[in-house]
Amino acid sequence: MSNEKVVTVTVNGSTVKLATPAHRTLLEALRHEGFVEIKCGCEKGDCGACAVLLDGEPVDSCLTLAWHADGREVTTIKGIGQPGNADPLQKAFIETGAAQCGYCTPGMIIAARSLLKDNPDPSLADVKRGLSGNLCRCTGYTRIFEAVQLAARELRGEGEAA
Amino acid sequence: MLPPFDLSQPQSLADALQALAGKGDTRPLAGATNLVPDLRGKRETCRDFVSLDGVNELRYIKRDGDRVTLGARTTMADILDDSGIRTDAPALYAAAEIFAGRMVRTAATIGGNVCCGSPSADTVPALLTVDAEVTLSSVSGQRTVALDEFYIDYKKSVLRSDELLTSVSWNVPPQNSANLFYKLARRKGDAITVTGVAVMIAAEDGVCTRARIALGSVAPTVFRASAAEDLLAGKALDEAIIEQAARAAADQCAPIDDIRASADYRLQTAFSLTRRLLTQAWKQVS
Structure with a gap:
């Protein structure tokens, strides 16, 4: 067997x-x-x-x-990205403090990548639905949602640097 | 760790059916999003599976006139990516949108959701409201069964062990119709349904010409509230008749208490959600 x-x-x-x-x-x-x-x-x-x-x-x-x-x-x-060559999502997670213990972060970023590929301008509700298969047991969702929306703005060229 | 099991990986439907033929306890494995947790949780005792992962001929969405057919290996993500399902089966689209989480939707298949036979399978109430039929295939032939006649009891169906559910099909809803789904759960997505309701209402000249009501998680199987449907057909709907139909739908429920909700709560919500969806649907078509 x-x-x-x-x-x-x-x-x-x-x-x-x-x-x-x-x-x-x-x-x-x-x-x-x-x-x-x-x-x-x-x-x-x-x-x-x-x-x-x-x-x-x-x-x-x-x-x-x-x-x-x-x-x-x-x-x-x-x-997705490495230190020195980080993806906009990874940068946004660092910038907003979206990683607490960090355990859920890899999965969050993988799911968020797919969300932003399908929907470059997600509403907060879209982000929540896109990440509904990812749990953060630190319950740091607010900053995670902020990070995804920040990365979305960067990727659309609407970031502060743009 | 999963318990050891055998897995064959046919690359065609013919080979998959051959692998299922003549063996008592060999089961198909598609997205495995239910099967893997069931194996891990020791709820699944089968140890010989036929993987459908390579059977790409079962992954399609086809239209022939008014008929829509989904290959059994069509995933929830495929349903959402298709431009037409939102209008061809609005309740199914709504169910797929809040089906588990994004990663599960990549893998979970329509055939798997139907065949697991769970009373909380979210695509089933939606499919029942469009009078879906399923095609069951084996080496000795194929037969088509109304989904309404597919389930016998809790996680039991008419599917034989040598048969594979190969497609799900239905006719697109009539022009002036509303087809709605509501999932009551602790959260939208990634949660098992407490009470699921799907309705289809079609109307012509202010009269309801077709009514379908299907309920999930409130009986051993998903079922159509046929007495409630009969009350609505041929009538101009109003608050009183909708309330009466919702009551009839709740009367047909046989819910249980479990960790998610009490039987009593399920009965109350089956009534109120049916009333709500019928009211919304009638508003859309009248």
Whole structure:
């Protein structure tokens, strides 16, 4: 039962080979490989801490079987931006103090990226709905919503720097 | 950690049906957004799955005249990305909008939501109000069943173990109609429905020509409040008749107490939400 199989996944542009049985989730397989920037939270698709982009679409990696990622591209928070080359969302989270303990932040930014891709000018209600699959147990939602709207303004070229 | 299980990965519908044929306890796995938590929580005992992830021929939204057909592997995100579902099935669109969270909507499929058979499956009340039909396929052929006749009991349906639900279809609502869905829950999205109500009201010359009312989370299965529907058909609706229909809908409920709400609260909200949606719908069409 549940033989191992080697799946090939491109993570943040690099090819990674994962030897995994059918019952391993993408979250478990990638964290085991050292991608610990993907956070493990509720493991049932409620909290969004484990969110990654799979071929550009946001998924909960705790609900995604590693076998289903074979031949596909995964983007983690480190693929969104790095210190010195941060994404506008990451900058906005720093600027507004939207990260408290920081555990939910990678997933929040992954979900917010998808929201802003689909809707560059989201209302507050749109932001709340876009992030409804992400829980912040510090309950720091107000600043998270501010950060997403700040990043949206930056990306539309309406930021203070523009 | 999930319990060990076997997973085959067919790349075509024919191979998927073959993998399901002749085996008692092999089940399909699509978005897995329900299945993975159920496996982890030891609620799911099956250990042999057929993945539909590679069966791309089941992922489509097709229109043929007034008929809309969704392949079973169409995701909630696909429904929201499509330009037409908002008008072809407004209640379904509304249900998809607040379905779980953004990440789950990428993976969760319409076929999975229908087949899990949960009384709180949010797409089901919406689909019942457009008289949706489901196609069930197996190596020995296929049959089409009205969604209204699909469920037998709590998480039980007429789907045989060798069959796969391959599509969901319906006719677009008539011109002068309103099709609404309301999900009562602790929050919009990422929450299990306490009471879900969908209605469809069509009218011509000030008379209700078609009434559909479907309720979720208030009985072992999602169901149509047929007695309430019968009260409305052929009449000009007013406050009194709407109240009477909402009462009839609530009378058909058989809710339970659980951690989300009491049976009593569910009964009261089934009544008030049905009344509210019928009032709104009638206002839109009259």
